[in-house]
Amino acid sequence: MSDITLWKPEPDILIHQALGKAGEEAGELATILFRCLIQGLDASEPVTGEPNRRSLFDEIADVLAATQWLRDLIGDEFDQARFDRKLAGFRRWQAMLEEDAGLGHCDICAKPIHADDICSTDIELGICHAACLEGSPTVDLETGEPTAGKIDTYRYGDIASPVGRTEGGAHV
Incomplete structure (x- = not known):
């Protein structure tokens, strides 16, 4: 041997x-x-x-x-296929870590959303960075009809107490 x-x-x-x-x-x-x-x-x-x-x-x-x-x-x-599975796993892991840290993440850019980030709500994706949604169409949340108006934006850290947020449009 x-x-x-x-x-x-x-x-x-x-x-x-x-x-x-x-x-x-x-x-x-x-x-x-x-x-x-x-x-x-x-x-x-x-x-x-x-x-x-x-x-x-x-x-x-x-x-x-x-x-x-x-x-x-x-x-x-x-x-x-392996690459896609691995990347999806890393993104699930990221979401778990962000959740444990009290952070959300943007489904468009996949980056964490921090308390001071300016966000908007997409009707399908949920909370995203407002900049990531720039140029997307908006709809009236009451009727679902497209609008020419601007969507609401807010500081992510303020969503726990949405006082002062106006009702309006969201991205579709």
Whole structure:
């Protein structure tokens, strides 16, 4: 019995390099993810001053490019159904975490809705960021008929006590 597992590296040089590059980029993404956790997403790298948020999105782009190159080389067997299931699971998890934190989320942009956010109510989606609903048609809540009027907006933190909100239109 051997103390090590015997193996040989990937023999195709292009695939070998693409695998290595994808791994390298994934490692760089992991590094900035941990930096964002430790220092904060909106902080900056202490030595260079580069914003963590910008570094995060640079590394996400690098990982996406490296994995696309790898997919192009080895034949794309991307499982869209798995991706969709995983993303739906992450969004369910997000909703659970937001609920535990007392936050809602916008069904249009999927971002949390915070107390100071300006919101509006969509007749089908519920509470959303008002900016996400910009340009959508509005209806009279009493009749369901389209209106040319503006919809009501409100500060999300005020919905527990809707005093001062006017009756009016909602997005459809």
